[in-house]
Amino acid sequence: MKCKLYITTSSIASLMAFAVLAEARPVSYQGGWTLIEESDWQTTSGLVHYTLDPKISLGARVELDHENDTAFYGGQATYLVKRWFGKDHQANLYAFTGAGIIEETGSGQNGSDEAAFIGAMADWETRRWFVSYGIRGFDGGDIDKSFMQMGRVGVAPYVANTNALHTWLMLQVHHRPDNAEPLSVTPLVRFFKGAALVEAGYNINTESPLLNFTYRF
Amino acid sequence: MKYFITFIFAAAFTITAFAEDVTPAMLANRPELTKAVAAGGEPIAVDVLGAVCDFCAMAMKKTMGKHDAVAVAYVDLDTKVLSVVTKPGAELDDATIKKLIKKAGYKVAAINRSPKTGIK
Numbered sequence: 001m002k003c004k005l006y007i008t009t010s011s012i013a014s015l016m017a018f019a020v021l022a023e024a025r026p027v028s029y030q031g032g033w034t035l036i037e038e039s040d041w042q043t044t045s046g047l048v049h050y051t052l053d054p055k056i057s058l059g060a061r062v063e064l065d066h067e068n069d070t071a072f073y074g075g076q077a078t079y080l081v082k083r084w085f086g087k088d089h090q091a092n093l094y095a096f097t098g099a100g101i102i103e104e105t106g107s108g109q110n111g112s113d114e115a116a117f118i119g120a121m122a123d124w125e126t127r128r129w130f131v132s133y134g135i136r137g138f139d140g141g142d143i144d145k146s147f148m149q150m151g152r153v154g155v156a157p158y159v160a161n162t163n164a165l166h167t168w169l170m171l172q173v174h175h176r177p178d179n180a181e182p183l184s185v186t187p188l189v190r191f192f193k194g195a196a197l198v199e200a201g202y203n204i205n206t207e208s209p210l211l212n213f214t215y216r217f
Numbered sequence: 218m219k220y221f222i223t224f225i226f227a228a229a230f231t232i233t234a235f236a237e238d239v240t241p242a243m244l245a246n247r248p249e250l251t252k253a254v255a256a257g258g259e260p261i262a263v264d265v266l267g268a269v270c271d272f273c274a275m276a277m278k279k280t281m282g283k284h285d286a287v288a289v290a291y292v293d294l295d296t297k298v299l300s301v302v303t304k305p306g307a308e309l310d311d312a313t314i315k316k317l318i319k320k321a322g323y324k325v326a327a328i329n330r331s332p333k334t335g336i337k
Contacts, residue, residue: 029276029321031283054322085266085324087297090273125269127294162274162294194271216272 026078026094026121027057028216034059035215040186041208042067047076055080061098069109074100081120091124115139130154130168148176154190166192172201172210186210250302253288257305263314264326268297273323280321284309 028034028051036047042065049059056079063072076098084091099116119136135149154170168190176182188201188210195217201210254260268274274292277299281290286307291300299318303309315325 025272027322028272029280032276032279054320080322083267083322087266087326088269090267090269127269160294162271162292166271192271195275197272216275 025216026096027051027055027080030054033217035217036213038212040210041203041206049076049078061100064105069104069106070102071105072100072102072115074098074115089124089126092122094121095119096121127159128156130156130170146176146178148174150174163194166190168192170199170201181205247289247291247300249289250291250300253302253304256288258288258302258307259309259330261301261303261309261314262329263299263301263318264329265292265297265299265318266324266326268292268294268299268323270294276321277318277323280317281314284313284317286313 025034026049028049030051030053032051034047034049034051034057036045036049038045038047043063044066045061045063047059047061049057051057056077059076059078061072061074061076065071076096078094078096081093081095083093095118097116097118099114101112102115103112104110115138117136117138119134121132121134123130123132125131130153132152133149134151136147138146150172152170152172154168156166156168158167160166170188170190172186172188174184174186176184184203184205186201186203188199190197190199192198195215197212197214199210199212202208203210250260265277268277271294274294277292278290281287281299281301286303286309288302288304288307290302292298293300301309301314311328314328318325
């Protein structure tokens with residue numbers, strides 16, 4: 001990939017990775033659309049994806065980095081490598097990749113560059129417990145080559161039936177070796193009803209909120 | 218502030234982790250299913266694997282609902298049963314049901330064409 005050297009920060013990739021790895025069910029049913037909005041202490045992102053096949057989704061992603069004044073526009077493909085079924089559980093292994101353009105959005109800045117990422121995500125879930133793990137590498141050419149991983153554990157205080165309000169308490173941990181503070185912890189609450197999922201949390205390291213929203217149609 | 222939030226969250230997490238399941242009372246029979254059966258549709262109860270959330274239920278309901286032979290479909294997460302009622306006179310064979318569930322991303326464990334309670 002041909003890359004131009006306009007970007008002045010090496011943290012962009014990891015910020016995009018946070019959003020990618022937090023997505024719930026990144027592949028839907030065949031013919032289904034999913035809209036995902038995620039905001040944390042530094043980025044606001046939007047992803048809309050369409051599921052071509054029970055194993056493949058394709059989407060368009062936009063991410064705004066408020067701290068570094070950059071924007072990412074690109075595409076993402078997610079592949080469901082394997083789904084394990086049980087009467088009371090489900091587990092998934094996903095692989096994903098994406099590519100796009102990063103633009104500087106700050107005053108007086110107009111640089112842009114190409115970027116690509118690749119990663120994997122796994123989860124195991126019952127109606128009571130939830131565990132997930134994701135890993136991602138980013139290649140921003142000569143500007144940045146980064147790595148991050150993220151894990152989540154969750155528990156549902158009560159088990160709700162179809163179309164009732166589902167509530168989850170979760171703990172999310174990011175690991176970014178490049179950051180001054182590599183580990184970042186975010187307790188959060190997930191509310192889930194029908195086609196809509198909302199998550200609200202508070203990052204105890206940066207003392208800032210997290211707000212995620214997913215809608216499937 | 219952050220210590221307070223961490224403490225509250227940890228306490229809530231610990232307490233709820235060991236709590237008993239509390240399942241809200243749900244309708245034994247869905248009105249839309251009852252109506253479809255009364256209209257002459259065939260009720261089919263499908264045991265499905267991997268139904269753990271509303272996205273799972275929605276995926277199966279939408280995929281089944283698009284089929285011409287299906288009048289109504291409903292997934293009960295408590296019982297892990299997909300209830301399907303066909304349109305009057307329409308046929309829906311097992312192979313088609315399995316294929317549709319696979320398109321939704323899930324798997325059939327068993328298909329019962331004579332559910333004891335008629336519905337659910």
